[in-house]
Amino acid sequence: MAVCSSWGTAILLALATLITPAVEAGPDVRGVTPDLLPRYSIPSDADFECLDGRGSVPASRINDEYCDCTDGSDEPGTSACPGGSFYCANVGFEPRTLKAALVDDGVCDCCDGSDEPVGSCANTCQARGLARKAELAERLHAARAGLQRRAQYVQEAASKLTGWKAELARLRDDLSRQEAEQNAADALRDSLQAKEDELKAAAEAAEKAPASGGDTNKEDQGSTGTPDADQAAPEAISADEVVAADQVHEHVLLPEEVRIEVLAQLKADLDAAKSPLSHARTAASAAATAARETKKAIAELETKLENTGKGAYGEDSAWAALDGRCFSAQVDKYTYELCPFGAAKQVEGSGGGTNLGRWEGLLDDGARLAFQRGQQCWNGPARSLQATTLCGPTERLFDVSEPSRCEYAARFETPAACRAADVAALERELARYGGAPVHEEL
């Protein structure tokens, strides 16, 4: 059969390749990192030792599209090993180590195209290198500016801290003064209260004292005969009930004129006492409020200072400079407002807004800002927001999104997130592209 014989030929050719001499393992072995090249630069009749030391294979088996070493090191330049990796030099850009599975798969992963057969990929490393260089220069510029500004934040934070400490001392002084004032005011109020209580009791006694010659309201009404008198002597009090325990030890019958006079006098005294008592009460209440507020302010400051000690404001407490400030971003119809150390919210139009979470803290040394326990979602979780921080010369909130329902994400650029080490890393990276090795004079 023609098909069979032609395929027989193909197989013969295929089999023949098995006995062709092995490829000379030169210094350009595909996919090997430069530091490991000596391990691969061995004579073709020598054995290659797997990098993990768990066996060896003839040099001819290096990059022969069959995986022999358990660590995949015999196939640095093919996709044969499930656990293997591939190194591309990417001259002009940055070297990269790929999973071996990305080699010869029809997608150009290395900018030098070395992961695909020759001629399948354009070398884009120079262009990418230039773009990266420009990007790095820009980032470095921003990072330096940010770092410089961060130094100001640290100073601001220090003076803020000093201010808080001074404020705390002042508040503590205030508090002791306010507490003294409160004690005095309370005492005055209490004495006036006692006096009023006395007068009230006396007045009650006088009012309840029975009139002479009569023991009923009817007679009383009949004798005065005027509605005014009715009003002056409340009808709810009946004459036989007029007994003041602390003044009158037994039923004493007062003459009606005397009783009215005493009553009038007591009422006048009572009225006179009322205004000072009212003032004393107001003063005592105000003193209590002032002391309470001071206490609260003290507690807040104490917490702040305590947290500062625990690093709540990050390294050098630089983030403290943002305490009390808010930043916003517009996404479609929503305005997002983020107040570090405060809360985050979403505002639509002129509405009051939705609470997206209260301040939870700086996570991972300030890599993220977390807000938790916001407004509950219908049939879902309480809203929350996490902002990833980036170093920049000034504050900028952007890329606000809701990747899962009621879980918001954002990016937040701020000098507070800048670090000297990052600037140094950027400088080193830029130097690799031959760019700006010296510090800009700031």
Place this chain on the structure above:
Amino acid sequence: MQTCADSAFCTRLRNAPGPGFAIDPTSVSVSGAHVVAHLASPAAPGATLILRLISMGGIVRLHINELDGTRFEVPGILVPSASASQQEWTIVSQSSSALQLRTSSGATASLNFSPVALSVTASDGTHVLTWNADGHFAFEHTRTKQENDPAGWWEETFNGHVDSKPRGPNAIGFDVLLHDTQHVFGLPERATQFSLAPTIDDNGTVSEPYRLYNLDVFEHLSNSPFGLYGSIPYLIGHRSGQTTGVFWLNAAEMYVDVVKSVAGTSTRWIAESGVLDLFFLLGPSPPEVARQYHVLTGGTAMPQLFSLGHHQCRWNYKDEADIAAVDAGFEEHALPYDVLWLDIEHTDGKRYFTWDKAYFPNPIAMQSDLASRGRKMVTIVDPHIKSDPNYRVFKEAEEKQLFVKTKDGADFKGHCWPGESAYLDMLNPTVRDWWADQFSTSVYEGSTTDLYIWNDMNEPSVFNGPEITMPKDARHVQGVEHRDLHNANGLFYHMATASGLRRRGYKEVDTVSGDRPFVLSRAFFSGTQRVGPIWTGDNAAEWAHLEVSIPMLLSLNVAGLPFSGADVGGFFGNPEPELLVRWYQVAAFYPFFRAHAHIETKRREPWLFGEETTGRIRSALQQRRRGYKEVDTVSGDRPFVLSRAFFSGTQRVGPIWTGDNAAEWAHLEVSIPMLLSLNVAGLPFSGADVGGFFGNPEPELLVRWYQVAAFYPFFRAHAHIETKRREPWLFGEETTGRIRSALQQRYRILPQLYTLFLHANATGAPIMRPLWWEFPGDALIYAVHNAFMLGDSQLVVPVLRQGANDTVVVLPGDGLWYDGTMGLQLDAAAPGRKLFRVATSLDAPVQTYLRGGSTLVLRERPRRSTRAMAKDPLTLVVALDRSGGARGDLYMDDGRSYAYQAGEFVYAQITMKGGVLEWGPGDHAQMGLPPPAPGYDPEVYVDRVVVLGLEGGPQDWSAVAVAGAVGPRVALDAAPGPVQVASEGPSLALVVRRPHLPVRGTWSIEFRSERASS
């Protein structure tokens, strides 16, 4: 949701015996494959029924309709070739009370006249089934309304929805007894155990019957007989030696009771309307039943290879940046995937075929970016069309009158995602044709040929309709009531969408960078071929002109201007029909094919000369389509359309998924019986959403789900809009690593999976198979549904329980098995090996066992996508049985187009026997394939052969490759090694290192034990 008791027809027929129909003996006639008889019953005055009993080889078809009825029969479900399998009956005996016949396959059908009943016995005399054994056959005939008619005949109300019933009671019921059979399967879709539990038990206690009515069930339960989004009215009974299928072709609402007794299992079927069109599939083996169902309803469409990869979906990826970030996440974490999906939020206000420009301003660039790494995108297109006069699709469909109507004739409007919507009448072929055109990349703005489609909500879902669907009295084309076709509604919609994608492939070669020009010229010169076609000018309607057209075109062809043609029919004069037909027949092969006529001639469009001429010209046109376009390797992609609703025949169109499940262990567990039910019911391309649609899976559940889903025929992760993000890298490195392993396992088995799709395509075989499918005689495993076979070679035993640290394994049959990771041999016949417990951890892969006597072809490189592995070498695992033998096969093609139908494929048969492994062309005709094209070579090689179960262990064997039948011999490198390449497992296999043998070819490897020779 509605129960049988809430439904008038179900209540009527379930609770009463049939009226006792009998055959009029004088009406019986037998002719060829058909028996015809009339039925009547004194208890059903006015009803005259006509019964047809048709022999179709291993299938017996029983068809009963009203003699002069005009009932609806669902079109397009049976494949056109089904009727070709009709076979003549042989009359065994005939009397005034019974008729006994024999089929060509040797089965006997006995038709009893009074009461009517049909018994079928196998060729060996054993009873297979009896139709109407219990006398439940009822057929409510068409009648006119009377004053005293019972309630529920002419109107019915459920939950405030009134169903007018203009045709009155039209229900049909019957019973089928499957003799000596205790297990019945199929009847999808419902979330319940695989072996269907009885609905009426020994004590007569009645629970809900199995319902078939496609509904959008919100937060469905993990264990309920209630019908879900799709229906296949097909049930399979199995006992040792006899597997039997019962298929009722009817798309109306249906209920099925299962009643078990010592006699067997009685299945009692009730449908609201339509006709009785019942197919008995006589097997007797599981694969034969599958073939019989395949003869009737067709095979699974060959999918594109990418669609067997891992799909990532979420309601909803929000914008282009989100899509880019998710894609980057998969890349960064080395997690293979093939397709990213966009749910409803990507549209402009749920107007399908549009984009929300605020979030998706550059959809073409987005798709092209994914495509540059070999990936695809899927957008959702649902069947509800937003009622908005400014929406092009709505406006056009409204103007063309393409919508389903209410009973009163207005366009039916219901609520769905976009608010008030209209629903296209997909029963109407004209509507399907119009719909298909919407998928052209020139019509669907922002689409590319790397975009595929998801059809959700096609039950159809109508939020304010009865049971969240369309009223039964809504009207389709020609006044057909929705009740008659409800269960097939989703299929018609799915078909129309798939044909749109297919059409897209044929129409457009390059839509991204612009269409190629087409300009016809009459004058020409050297070089005209670079510009465009020419025609031979003003010819005439004469035979001589037809004749001379061939030398004229040959001259042009040899002169370098092949794109040329002559006007069909002749420009001047009027061709007689014969000349016209002949001209079309010839012109079908002209490179340029145009019919043209002079102004003074008569009109001559092909349909103006009578049906016969039209038919002949149609054949000529189809000839051209077949020869020229049907196999279009450049742009003829196979469609990929996922559907939620389905019916018998959906397998020909595309995959389905099990709908809106939940992030619960019970939902993970029930996914297996659900998918097994679909697989045995002929719809293997199916899967359950990984992780569960509703709710948030804990990492353990998510990992377990990915591990199982790696073996689902359709493998998609999906999540509800209110859930937390759950992309695999969001749960820590440990979980990411575990999910990566599961994904890599999927990509490893793709060569086998793709081959199994060929089997499903050609023979109807399931892909995920119940154990009994492969071991039909092992009664111990009939009800098992927590393990399954992937094809015939791999037993898969997943972990489905929270916190499990071991799994129970049942090895079916009594042969040898090998654990899939290590290759350790297990003997199912050995004491304690049939059933055992094996330790497992979350880090361990799903337990798989290779069946002794089978082969498995794998790809071991953990690539990023299916496209990336197209040229990867193969690993052939050969698991030997006790006699040292094994068999298997492998199918490969371009994984994309229809070129395989022109022979561009490899189908290899693999056999190991007597120490010789042979690889060579398989029986392509058996697989429904044409002869292989000689020039086709996928350039794929077998680079690793792993043999398990060699006598005396893998030590001291040598291997020699032999090319062709008696070709040259080359010694191979064979040594003991692990099953998986470069793994640290024990060396339990004989591994042949890099034989580099082509998949397309004939070769063998001879194994020889050095011990024996020394």
